[in-house]
Amino acid sequence: MTPPSENFREYFGSGLGLADELPESYVEACEEVPELLADDEDGSYRAFRDELAQHIRDSSYPPHRTADSQWITDEWLRNVWYDAFGPEPPPGDPFPVPREDWGHRRRTPFMLYAIHQTPERSSPGAPAWLAARGLTFDDVNAGVGISLTGQPASVRPAPEGWLERLHDLTERGLRAEQPGER
């Protein structure tokens, strides 16, 4: 699946792809997901979700800037997937994040922007979002909340054989080669 479809870019570009630029839109977009999935007569939102999973599986979402690596881009998309669609890894993810890391060892943009010390100071959708992921305010605040010091972050360097994997996916026509991969 390459390059991103018009349908994908429309959904992604209006919220879930904007965590850095417009955190408010990102949080809203995460909180709208259940409604969009439930009310999806034309199937376009499911198609968007499936395409996100495919981009993660095939490393086929092009990095926004030439200085961004594909691995860092894919890790970013895994965070977006979790924030939008929950703790089940995207189907076919070759490098799924261990479920117990989320909220404890791995921070996502939603945790940073929408979850604060108390429910009152957090985004209105935060309690439902946490419940759907089996997390509590205390979990997130203890793991990745206001005190960032000493946070045992989950850091994942690119796995061994990563470049060979990219070459193979490129040769199979599943993705476009990016600068610096040779």
Place this chain on the structure above:
Amino acid sequence: MTQQPAPPDRGAVRAAIEGLLRTCVDLEYQADGAATEARKRARGVAEALAAVRLPRGVLDVPALAQQVDDLGSQLDADLRGRLAEARRPYVTEIHTLLALLAPWHGLAALPPMASAAPVGDLHDHFPAGFAQNYIDDLLAAVDRSVTLTVQTAAGVPAQPHHASDQAKIRVSDRLSYNDRAEGVRMLQGSDCHAVERHGPHISREAQLARLLWRKDPAGQQRWQPLAAGGAESDHWCGPAAGGFTSPEAMAKPLQALLRWARDHATGLDELLNRHTKPKTKRVAIHVSAESAGLVAGDAAGYRGTATSNRAMTDDWLDAREYAMVHGAPPVYAVPYDPIVEGPDAGAFLQFKRVGPSSWQLVTCYPVGHRNPNSKRLEDLI
């Protein structure tokens, strides 16, 4: 039970790297200044001596003048040698810290320090690739980058409500007569913060306080300095902050869009309806600098130092969060004009659906890069 040592905080590591590197650069400048001064003085003495005419038997003046001149050069070399000695531990420490940061960049390990002559470019001491690129990025901005203490940020005045209202009228006044009412409506929408965050009435310092300490320039969102240093804020800002420098400049992208909507549809709502799915709740549009007529000087802002890729940007954002909690070390920003510096500059506009077929502007700000998922104005036909 043994306690695991606390792992390093990504933001603290990132801030320490920049702090140490800035110290190295300061040392270099001081040594340069002292060396130049020492050489100048020695040369002055040598020249004065050369003018003295005495028989060689009494005093060999030319030889003495030469000696003094040599001494000046020797002082210069000594100072540079001492500089190299003084900065060596800093350079080693920077390399160690970069190795700690490397996993966040997807790298398993950092190659050892390069064997470079102690006197010479800082850059040459670091292994090629990630470390050298990071150092280059930081060094490129070291002379232009600025910071702000939380106390100074606290003193930066927020723009009162009526100042934003006035700015909205001023911007709309620059639109063509047909578009003025629509322009005011767009900027005054309850969810719109285009003028509140990017309006021409916002001072440079307020943009810097927004970027470095997440202080809302409109004062609407809570911001509170902490007794122990740092600040608490409900306002968010990405790795850059900025806006338009005049009402004319801010009106340019709005005018381009409104004109386009009149020429290609019955108006903005119809244009956006036609180019979105009925259930899309928001839409992002890129109006290129060319289409808007935005030129150098129309926009101004700040971006975090060394934020040229996603992982580096996350490093900087974490360093800012660390400063928000602890008050230090400071993070730095580089002043820039997005319209001039960006490869695909223009304005980013976002609209939100507020009814089955009507839209409200959320924001409008200058960008150097087009977000690849934003719709280009020219494609809305």
